[in-house]
Amino acid sequence: QHGRVKIKSTAQQEEEKRKEREKKLKIYIAARDACFSKRKEGICDDEALQLTQQLLSSNPDFATLWNYRREILMHLEDEVQKIYEAELSFLESCLKVNPKSYGSWHHRGWVSARLPQPDWARELSLCDRCLSLDDRNFHCWDYRRMVVKMSGVPVDQELGFTDHLIGSNFSNYSSWHYRSTLLPLLHPESPEPLCLSEYELVQNAFFTDPNDQSAWFYYRWLLGRGITKLVTCGALFLSLVFQAQSVGLLLVLDGQPQRVEWRSVHPRFKHSPVWICDLPPGTISDITNEHNLTVHWTEKHTHRDCALYTGRTESYCRDSATDQELFRSELSVEKTSVLQSELQSCNQLQELEPLNKWCLLTIILLMRALDPLGYEKETLAHFQTLKEVDSMRSAYYSDLCSKFMIENTILKMEYAEVRVFSISDKNLTTLCHLDQLLLVTHINLSSNQLQRLPPQFAMLQCLEVLEADNNNIENLEGLFCLSKLEEINLKNNNISTLADLQPLASCPKIKRLDLRGNPVTQMAKIEAELAELLPSVTDILL
């Protein structure tokens, strides 16, 4: 149902229209009935073609009639070329009336493919004309792609076609899209020289009109080309907790395979990167001897080893976060220099157009790719501007910024203490990458804007102390079966019912709970209720 603009008309015009419609209706019904009775009798002749033509001219979406026409055309033996060409001519008139009819385009594709002597140049020219009227008509683009494929038009010729379209109008999103499919065909490995001229083309586009999305989306894709993504596999052991994408894990203890059940950290969290198993009782009873554990991840043909040393109660094996390039991709020297020069260009544009959101977003992404820690301050400043300039999406940007700050904090952990995670007063609106915090014993999330500790939070299996004061937390789902958790600080949050505190009952070692400044403290008999819910917590502050 395509948009039709309202036009007012007089009563007389209305009456004339009505008479016209009645006349058309009579003709339509007569033609339809004649058509079907012919088909019923199995007649495939010229008159049938005439009748269906009449009907399809006014209703090109009557799919059954196209099918009937195809039947008729397949039965023909003489003058096939001439009749098929007449068909193409008929289709052109249909397309003039409705250039977005699935039935018409599909039929044209069928006819063109079966024409004894096809004229692909004419088909391309039809596409040109159609696109000049509406360059976003995807039916036409799809048809053009078919014609190109059938007639073997060389890729560089089609690239030239997109050059021409983009050259006359940078805002041609469908052309950029088409280009994105052609470029990989021509240069599958994207050697640098080609990319540079492509970058120039795109830069011209967004320098000319920085507010047009087309070039920016294409640019983002272009920047990402030719970067190899590493598959990360961080394996962390602790009380036998393994980080993997799926459960295909085999545990071997001191050379003996163990029969264990792996479970996700939270029942609501089915696709977990972290899996836990409990060893059968008595398997490691003797901590005065060294034990060797290996976990095999069969699907990825890899494994990690860990030794539990004499007298120790925990052990772990961990891949370095920076070595793994966890949050960004590995860049070659050439790629780095290309991205740096792109960043320079974008910065230039940003000086001319300080409120352009696409520019700001691209700069942020380039900085993340090049040096997330080095550019941290600038990134935060740009996010501030971005949220003001594109306020409709400010919540999305806040989350994106939270993610980047968490990534930076994780990267910094490499150079400091790997068991303490401190990210307070950073305007965090969401938590992520919690699978990287498996080893953390102390976490400080205070003075942010968090609303919940989601099920994924249960991945912090080693957590002993949680500082989360001064947030807006109302949901504690993620504090589930955290067997080492002893201290919880939730001062000045939004915990309002006893039910909100239910998950804490699953954590056996909690000794101290600070709930001051939460609405729940105003509840009647709150001390008694808490004593019943959490009997082993000795120190509750209300």
Added chain:
Amino acid sequence: GKVCDDEFEEFEPLDFLRDRHVRFFQRTLQVLPERYASLETTRLTIIFFALSGLDVLDALDVIDRNTMIEWIYSLQVLPTDDQSNISRCGFRGSSHIGIPYSTKGPGVLHPYDSGHVAMTYTGLCSLLILGDNLSRVNKQACLAGLRALQLEDGSFYAVPEGSENDIRFIYCAASICYMLDDWSGMDIQKAIEYIRGSLSYDNGFGQGAGRESHGGWTYCAIASLCLMGRLEEALSRRELDRIRRWCIMRQQSGFHGRPNKPVDTCYSFWVGATLELLDVFQYTNFDKNRSFILSTQDRLVGGFAKWPDSHPDPLHAYLGLCGLSLIGEPSLRKVHPALNITQRAFQHLQQLQQAWKDSTGSCSRQH
């Protein structure tokens, strides 16, 4: 310079005219203007828009349910006695082929009578909305008809005689299997491959491989994967984040379906529901979305149009309501974002499916 549009915005009445919309859908179910003639072959989809629209408005009491249910069953293409047409079963769009009216089997053999995947989908939805228990649906025939439509590449035709094939019909197929609680109607793995192949360089989905990203096809992709229960298996976390980004950039005031296209009411649902399924709808701006949708509301005849100052039509009227429902418009029922029916109708489906499970359980116990 900084754009400050708040001061200069024209005063647009932002009240939601519920009664007008009820009457709009009532009229849709009676007689349509002449310009809709070309939609005769897809009439059942128009009925679905009206019925589901009335459901969202909590106004189903204005129609005669039983008559409607009978009419829908008359559109079922049933198997003939010898089952020779079993691969062509399903529901047809209307009576335009000329099969004599009948709500019971056996089927009548006709060279051009076959189900249409979108009609089977909207037919089943409509029956559920009307409270029917689907007992007269020949489920095995529908599923056989569905299997016959899937191609090697995982996509579906609309009709067994052939038609264009793309991601829209995968969505219809997935919905049908979901409602009938029977995935033997399709090869899920192949469908997933086709869907993945439709992911474009800019992280939206096209109608198929190599085709331009579009809000409608992105909805079909994500909703299908959700109905199959395979969203996180089929797409990595990185891919999902990128898809979220493409989708969230579609909001301009309301939503558009592709970059540099004007905003259009129906995308408030297609893109809105996709964002809801991806858990990020709460990051969109509800006020601007609502203002746009209501600017396309027809204050005289009811319904919504795709743009302001245009004629309303059943599709945009229905999807406009769904768009408003997503942002929590008070008088509207909640909509199931993947199946595109109300949560109320969805609960009815769940009860039916439980009853089906229970009865097969008791059957096996008896043996």
